[in-house]
Amino acid sequence: MDDTGPVGFVGLGHMGEPIALNLVRAGVRLVVWTRRAERVRELAAAGATGAADVREVLERCEVVFFMLSDADALEDVLGWDGTGFGTRLGGRTLVNLGTVSATAASAFDERVRAAGGRYVEAPVSGSRVPAQRGELVVMLAGEGDLDPVERLLAATSRTVVRCGPVPTATATKLSVNAFLVSLVTALAESVHLAERSGVDPAVLRDVLDAGPMASAVSRMRLAAMLEHDYTPQTAIDDVARNCALVLQLAEASGTTAPMARQSHELYRRSSDLGFGADDMAAVVEALRDPTRT
Structure with missing residues (x-):
C-alpha cells in the first residue's frame, strides 16, 4: 500500500471537512468528493483536488477515507448493487472513519475483501473542535500493514490506538x-x-x-x-x-x-x-x- 500517492476522501460534513483540511495542510495530495458541490469547491480552494463522483476517487486513489453518517450512507455512496463493484475496489484500501454497528463493520470487511480490496475501520473519538485542532483519538483495526494508514491519520489525531481485527475498533x-x-x-x-x-x-x-x-x-x-x-x-x-x-x-x-x-x-x-x-x-x-x- 502506497501512502505517498493521492489519497481519496469521501464525506465533507461536520466532522469530515476539518479532518480533510488537516490532511491537506499536512501535505497529503487529497482527492475529495461529497454530495454538496460547494464543500468540494471549498476543499479545492484549500489545496485538494475535487472529483466528479466516488468512482473517480476510487479510480485515482489506492487509499480512500470515508466519513459518512451511517452504514446506509456508506452503502448508498458506494452504489453497492453488485454490478461493477469488484472492479472499483480491487487493490483499494477503504478506511471508514465513521461509526457503524459492529455487525455492519464485519459485513463491510467481508464484502470489501471479497471484492479484492481491504477494509480498515478507524472510528474517531472527539467532536468538531478537536477535529479542527487535529486532536482526535483514532481507534484502528484491520488486517495487514496498518502503518501507512496510521501515518496518514497522524495529521488528524492526538493518538492512534491499534485495537485488533475488525470489528474491535467499532466495539x-x-x-x-x-x-x-x-x-x-x-x-x-x-x-x-x-x-x-x-x-x-x-x-x-x-x-x-x-x-x-x-x-x-x-x-x-x-x-x-x-x-x-x-x-x-x-x-x-x-x-x-x-x-x-x-x-x-x-x-x-x-x-x-x-x-x-x-x-x-x-x-x-x-x-x-x-x-x-x-x-x-x-x-x-x-x-x-x-x-x-
Whole structure:
C-alpha cells in the first residue's frame, strides 16, 4: 500500500471537512468528493483536488477515507448493487472513519475483501473542535500493514490506538461512547436538579469545574447548558443514533446497557423537542421540558 500517492476522501460534513483540511495542510495530495458541490469547491480552494463522483476517487486513489453518517450512507455512496463493484475496489484500501454497528463493520470487511480490496475501520473519538485542532483519538483495526494508514491519520489525531481485527475498533468506539453519553446525561441531570433546587448557576459551575470530576467535556457542556448555547459539536440526533448502536452491541454481547438506554430516551426526547441538530448539551432540555412526565 502506497501512502505517498493521492489519497481519496469521501464525506465533507461536520466532522469530515476539518479532518480533510488537516490532511491537506499536512501535505497529503487529497482527492475529495461529497454530495454538496460547494464543500468540494471549498476543499479545492484549500489545496485538494475535487472529483466528479466516488468512482473517480476510487479510480485515482489506492487509499480512500470515508466519513459518512451511517452504514446506509456508506452503502448508498458506494452504489453497492453488485454490478461493477469488484472492479472499483480491487487493490483499494477503504478506511471508514465513521461509526457503524459492529455487525455492519464485519459485513463491510467481508464484502470489501471479497471484492479484492481491504477494509480498515478507524472510528474517531472527539467532536468538531478537536477535529479542527487535529486532536482526535483514532481507534484502528484491520488486517495487514496498518502503518501507512496510521501515518496518514497522524495529521488528524492526538493518538492512534491499534485495537485488533475488525470489528474491535467499532466495539471500542461504542464502549467509549457509552461512557461519554452517560457522562453528559448525568451532567444534564445535575444542572436540572440544581436549577429546580434554587442553586446559583455560578456556584454550581465553580464547584464542578474545580472538582475531581471536571474534564474538557464537562466544562464545555456545562457552560453550554447554563448559557443555553447549543452550537453543535456533536449533534443530538447523532448521539441518539450512537446510543442505539451501543444498545445493539450490548444485546449482541449478551449484556445490558441501562444508562445508555435511559440516555437514548432523553436524546430522542430532545430531538422531538426540536433540538436534533443542536449540540448534545441540549439533552438538558428534555429534563427542563414542563410537559415531560
